[in-house]
Amino acid sequence: MKKQRRQFLSQLTSRIAGLGVMAAAPVLSHAANSHISVKNIRISREPNKTRLVFDLDGPVEHSLFSLHKPERLVLDLKQTRLLDSGSLESLHSRQLKSIRIGVRNTHDLRVVLDLKSRTTPNSFLLEPKGNNGHRLVIDVKEQISSSQKRDVAQKKALRDVVVAIDAGHGGNDPGATGSLGTHEKNVTLQIARRLKKEIDSTKGMRGELIRSKDRFMHLRNRIKKAHELDADLMISIHADSFPDARARGASVYALSVSGATSESARLLAEKENKVDLLFGDVDLNHQDKMVRQVLLDLSLTGTIESSLDIGDEVLKELGRVGRVHKKRVQQAGFAVLKAPNIPAILLETAFISNPKEERKLRSTAHQNKLAKAILRGVNDYFSRKAPPGTWLSESQDHYVIKKGDTLAEISDKYSLPVSHLRTRNSLRGDNLRVGAKLYIPAG
Ligand SMILES: [Zn+2]
Numbered sequence: 001m002k003k004q005r006r007q008f009l010s011q012l013t014s015r016i017a018g019l020g021v022m023a024a025a026p027v028l029s030h031a032a033n034s035h036i037s038v039k040n041i042r043i044s045r046e047p048n049k050t051r052l053v054f055d056l057d058g059p060v061e062h063s064l065f066s067l068h069k070p071e072r073l074v075l076d077l078k079q080t081r082l083l084d085s086g087s088l089e090s091l092h093s094r095q096l097k098s099i100r101i102g103v104r105n106t107h108d109l110r111v112v113l114d115l116k117s118r119t120t121p122n123s124f125l126l127e128p129k130g131n132n133g134h135r136l137v138i139d140v141k142e143q144i145s146s147s148q149k150r151d152v153a154q155k156k157a158l159r160d161v162v163v164a165i166d167a168g169h170g171g172n173d174p175g176a177t178g179s180l181g182t183h184e185k186n187v188t189l190q191i192a193r194r195l196k197k198e199i200d201s202t203k204g205m206r207g208e209l210i211r212s213k214d215r216f217m218h219l220r221n222r223i224k225k226a227h228e229l230d231a232d233l234m235i236s237i238h239a240d241s242f243p244d245a246r247a248r249g250a251s252v253y254a255l256s257v258s259g260a261t262s263e264s265a266r267l268l269a270e271k272e273n274k275v276d277l278l279f280g281d282v283d284l285n286h287q288d289k290m291v292r293q294v295l296l297d298l299s300l301t302g303t304i305e306s307s308l309d310i311g312d313e314v315l316k317e318l319g320r321v322g323r324v325h326k327k328r329v330q331q332a333g334f335a336v337l338k339a340p341n342i343p344a345i346l347l348e349t350a351f352i353s354n355p356k357e358e359r360k361l362r363s364t365a366h367q368n369k370l371a372k373a374i375l376r377g378v379n380d381y382f383s384r385k386a387p388p389g390t391w392l393s394e395s396q397d398h399y400v401i402k403k404g405d406t407l408a409e410i411s412d413k414y415s416l417p418v419s420h421l422r423t424r425n426s427l428r429g430d431n432l433r434v435g436a437k438l439y440i441p442a443g
Helices: 002-017 027-033 146-157 184-200 219-228 263-272 287-301 304-321 355-362 364-384 391-395 407-413 418-425
Strands: 036-046 049-056 062-067 072-077 080-082 096-104 108-115 121-126 134-141 161-167 205-209 233-240 251-255 330-332 344-351 398-400 437-439
Touching: 049 096, 062 121, 072 134, 080 108, 108 134, 161 184, 161 219, 184 205, 184 233, 184 344, 184 364, 205 364, 219 233, 233 364, 251 304, 304 344, 304 364, 344 355, 355 364, 364 418, 407 418, 418 437
Parallel strands: 036 080, 161 205, 161 233, 233 344, 251 330
Antiparallel strands: 036 049, 049 134, 062 072, 072 108, 096 108, 121 134, 251 344, 398 437
């Protein structure tokens, strides 16, 4: 074994000698002076990059630079030796021609990557985590070929995720009015516009306003518009009100076919299930009824599970920018009347009946915070569950789970902590579904 390795390394160093920068000495003769060992070198070929992982027994000091004509990357590792030459021959990809290793300055290791074209490399160190020890990762981006350019063009043809944003009330229906005279209909429209701006500036997503002006819109027309827009999600924005001015905090509602999370939601549902479902004239003097109607309407459109999932994400983010009225997404047991197809949530952004919260609702800064929080929640959901055919679903780095795969192995393959994979994919247990997509977080 030892003899073989020595033989291999001496061949290697003599191959490298031609470079003129390397000492043509066997690596192992300097082992006594070395502090860090390269235990193994692994390669993974990903859609747009080649990743080399150096498994080390300690943190290494390294430098990486490019040389041109021919294109090479030179990696210097201070006070390092190569323990296992492994099969360097197998370390190649569309971008990487070959890899050569030699000793430099007596105890440093120099790694030369021969490339097929000029590229921008990236390198970083990873601390020990789980089954992995210290690692040095080198990412080599692949030059885009004409066939890949076609793929990119195809990706551009993929559609955006569409979020229908419904500003509650409007026109001769002001919604609730705060003690400072703030009308709910104005606050909801302002927040809706800011949310649209946030969503539009997120790649792969598009926000559409159900109403863009101060005008009355029938509930059934709001739903109809969401359908016409082929929305993937509908967010109805409201502000709460309660006789007791102390009531405060944001709430998120989704619908449930059975069971309600709170007594008030249950009472609401019982009443509402008796309501004329053809949506006769809405009694504008009863804004509570308006909210109930919206909730009921959402039951016509909502796929409950998705709605709850999105609701959870949004509630979590709203909790970061302000107080939350109820810690869970509220559900009411409305009857589902029609084949559901658009997940929907209703947000009570704060209590307009609470003067402190009313002032917040009027402030541009707070409205922006709310919009950003809602976007983050929506984004967290769609980055896990983007609808097929959307740019978001196609552009995410993912791994398709094969029979026998374990989380530990997959995280090892991508040199990522298992916890990152769990968070990114909302995984709690260890069960992996064969054929399912596992999204790979960046970096
Ligand atoms: Zn309202």
